[in-house]
Amino acid sequence: MTDTDTPARAGRTTAPRGERIADWTDGRLGIYNFRFLVRKVFPEHWSFMFGEIALYSFVVLLVTGIWLTLFFDPSMSETVYHGSYGPLQGVRMSQAYASTVHISFEVRGGLFIRQLHHWSALTMIGALCLHTLRHFLTGSFRKPREVNWLFGFTLLVLVTLEGFVGYSLPDDLLSGTGLRIAEGVTLAIPLVGTYLAMFLFGGEFPAHNVIGRFYGFHILLIPGIVVALLTVHLILVFYHKHTQFRGPARTEKNVVGQPLFPHYTAKAGGFFFIIAGVLALLAGIAQINPVWTYGPYRPDQISQGSQPDWYMGFLEGALRAMPAWEFSLAGYTVNLGVLIPAVIVPTLMMAVIALWPFLEAWVTGDRREHHLLDRPRDHPTRTAFGIGFVALYLVLFFGGANDVLAQEFHLSLNQITWSVRIGVFVAPALTYIVTRRICLGLQRRERDTLLHGRETGRIRRGPDGGFTEVHERLDRQREYALLARKSYAPLPAPAAEHDGVPNPDRRRQALRHRLSHWLYGNQIAKPTPAEMREALAHLGHSAEGHTALGTPSANGHASSNGHGPAEPVSADSGAGRRPSGHGEADQEPH
Secondary structure, eight states, rough: OTTTTTGGGGGGGOOOOOHHHHHHHHHOGGGGGGGGGTTTOOOOOGGGHHHHHHHHHHHHHHHHHHHHHTTTOOOOOOOEEEOOOOOTTOOOEHHHHHHHHHHHTSSTTTTHHHHHHHHHHHHHHHHHHHHHHHHHHHHTSSSTTTHHHHHHHHHHHHHHHHHHHHHTTTHHHHHHHHHHHHHHHHHSSSSTTTHHHHHHHHHHHHHHHHHHHHHIIIIIIIHHHHHHHHHHHHHHHHHHHHOOOOOOOTTTTTTOSIIIIIIIIHHEEEHHHHHHHHHHHHHHHHHOOHHHHHHBTTTTOOTTTHHHGGHHHHHHHHHHHHHHOEETTTTTTEEEEHIIIIIIIHHHHHHHHHHHHHHHHHHHHHSSOOEOOOGGGGGGGHHHHHHHHHHHHHHHHTTTTHHHHHHHHOOOOOHHHHHHHHHHHHHHHHHHHHHHHHHHHHHHHHHHHHHHHHEEEEEEEOTSOEEEEEEEOOOHHHHHHTTOOOOOOOOOOSSSSSSTTETTTTHHHHHHHHHHHHHHTTTOOOOOOHHHHHHHHHTTGGTTTOOOOOOTTSSOOTTTSOOOOOOOTTTOOOTSSSTTSSSSSOOOOO
């Protein structure tokens, strides 16, 4: 045998099948170029789950919605029911309503899928509301995420419209009543109301095209836009990197958490099945939207206690609370009783939510990128405003159930309506004041805890016979998180003139000064480094195993302010930088 002979086949090594498949796929799709996504880091916090709940509920919605399209008939042509549900035998109804009853009683698993679809919609909208509130209270909408905030807000509006459109498809008495209200709201819009009503409903209500048109919106137009916006929204989340709360080793330039694969993928997969399981459990044991008990829609009938789904409750409450004001202008009737509560108020509410990031950036003059989140208590005014907004929503929501509340609690309907009218102005104001005071109280408590230590519950008797409670220094992680809080200050008052030249922007700067004082004024300042050195010296924390003031710590690094070193950080977490809050006081640029 010569040295040029081919080695035996048994001596060759063959790549595993999985590797060969991956190589084949990479040669055609270039999947190896996306390996950086595998190490994408996601931080951990319970509030981050709201967005995941909304996403997973949307997946369930898509699957169940595709299944329902196989059996639903969006026709408004009349038929006589001869199905298995006895109370509706011989009743004239639309094909849409008849197919809904058919799905509920005659298609195997049809009622379960209908209810799963409905519960998923309610859960998704609720999770999106909480997701939006979390972003607002923590300030994650700041640069560079303003555009993504608009995408997320648009998703919330579209999903709400999608829920209302889908809720209207069965053509039962309850959803028909909601459609009649929607037509009245559309007609109340000046100048373009009649044209919009003709476009949406195809004629005088109840027209014969409304269900078919809404069906196209529900299964094609709105879902397509939602999927596109959701894709862009998630891409921007990856591009901007995930926000995180302040803590040891967490800076504006890194993310501390778990990689996408395998940790986050496994957790997200398990969480998806938990969400799907809970939704399936609700669909199996909790009845929702029993259209067979309402009957088909008839314009001459309506039932007491008719309520929309919860996400439209605030609009119903606003309509019920508003007095029936109207006036004539150039021969046209302007119905303020519908225009103000159903058009102007919701538009203003949505505009405030959508434009808040730009308003806050203009007021503060802050143009820096923010990747660290604020706790709600760190911004008392913003938090109080957001919770006051929620209070307004809840007042209107309960106002939409004034007839049910009057019946169940034996109250006067007029008294409830007047309570809602007063509560629209009083409840948000009181909520704002109370919430802001709570935030300031929490800030003051944290300052006292930093300066005086935490209460241990141990009582010590002194030589003079007196008793004092023993306080200890906070643990390092908690102490660092409290000291890392940013100190925000209002803008200075503008000068009337400079070197004898009048200030041309004085009015605009004065407005910004007043707004910034409203936003950032009267906050509780963090302890200064001198105050912390004095406090730590008083606590005598070296006896508890902490580093004494000015002495080397265990790793050989000295601590001039008595804090000692922070916890070890990773190579990409900004090691060597001085943590925020341990040096000079932080000040936002304006």
